[in-house]
Amino acid sequence: MLIKEKSPILSSEITDKTIFINRRKIIKAAAGISITSMLPAPASALVKKYAQVPVGPYSGDFKSTAFEDVASYTNYYEFSTNKKDSTVLAKNLKTSPWNITVEGEAEKTGIFNLEDILKANPLEERVYRFRCVEAWSMVVPWLGFPLAAMLKQFKPTAKAKFVEFTTLYDPEVMIGQKSKALGWPYVEGLRIDEAMHPLAFMATGMYDEELPKQNGAPLRLVVPWKYGFKSIKAIVKIRFSETMPGTAWNKMAPSEYGFYANVNPEVAHPRWSQSRERILGASIFTPKRKTEIFNGYGDQVASLYKRMDLSKQF
Amino acid sequence: MRLSKKSWALIKIIIFLLSLSPFFLLVSATIQDQLGANPIQTLHFSLGDWALRFVCIGLALTPLKKLLKQSWPVRFRRMLGLFAFFYASLHFLVYIVLDLSLSWEAFVDEVPKSPYILVGLFTFLLLTPLALTSTKAMQKRLGKRWIQLHKLVYLAAISAVIHYLWLVKSDLGEPLLYATVLFILLSSRLFLHLKTKDYFEQALTELRK
Structure with a gap:
């Protein structure tokens, strides 16, 4: 893993300021200055596993939402349609070992172990805005790697016009899959140029820690310019295809959720602004x-959508 | 049930406090910042839920009276109906004051694009005259027309459920549960109404008692 120095401008934006200051104190304390007993700071600030991950390009200069809010307000219909219940139920998911099947229009297809994918893709941090179709938003410091870097390793052919992602299907654990709230497994997709855009990101962590299960561990997509439902969680399959894949919400209600699902204040959802x-x-x-x-x-x-009528291809 | 006046007053107070308890719990959760990542939504949804629950409870009293052949359930009708309006008003206020931050610009932008909000506002509009004419004096003054006016509650209940159904993304479970409860309540009324032909006359004599 590449370890570069973290940008000094952004680090204070990412971590809550008090923790940021306390972390320095803790490091001093650990170095031998015996003021440990005087410190009320959380010990976790010291052991954050990925605190040294460098900040990548395209990371924004925004104030992050509190971790507790991001980790307790999740749409994860595989577990429950209730945002709080899914947070608890997702803990039952076993995320290791984890395999990813690569299929379709690519030279290197087959079953890949997530660990091997991680070895080939050094981690970086991206602070992104996240906007849900339900008209709420947050700012998340994700850890992961550019989607393009990973996809290129599978050598997609010229026929690969779209990329399709599939979430794990395991109704015994993902008990929400026993209901018909959506068609299972959850499928999402991107046009290949969208997928290869440097903003498109694969996340394995957030807030300097591994991704919480309710937030899509062990591997999820993050497409910051699209509504949150495009950012599929717990990915087990990637397929390169020549035709546009049928995606979960689009199939469920095509008039309400388009394939592109670009965030657009001018195009109202049929039932809300x-x-x-x-x-x-x-x-x-x-x-x-x-x-x-x-x-x-x-x-x-x-520029990806230059020749498109965004009110029709929403 | 033959109870003393004092006992009925006590029971009324207990039901009043019970009905008010969701409100106090929400206020306390708000002050202690325990409403989660999206506090306005939590407040707004909880208040809407309680409004709908009280509408259903209010509609259950007359069928209950007929089923038990006892008159005591209707003693609570006015109070529980007013609680439905109380929670509906707070639900509406949270939307206007907190969600829209009293912005007219936001109101005219959001509401026409959101059919479920229009239906919600319509529901609130239906409930308002019912609350305003809920006093004994108004009841006497309006006589037969009072009963006709208060039949608007059936329409309000139906539009409240539509308001809820129209809002959810794909999991229709909860709104359909309310729809089922409402269907049972309304059809039981229809059934009982058909059983006792001169329903209006009966209701009127009841009023004159």
């Missing part, structure tokens, strides 16, 4: 934030 978003963790008197086109990533990604 998308022009504003509730910021998670904010006080009850904080007004909603105005949603930005492509979730604020328009400068980077708008």
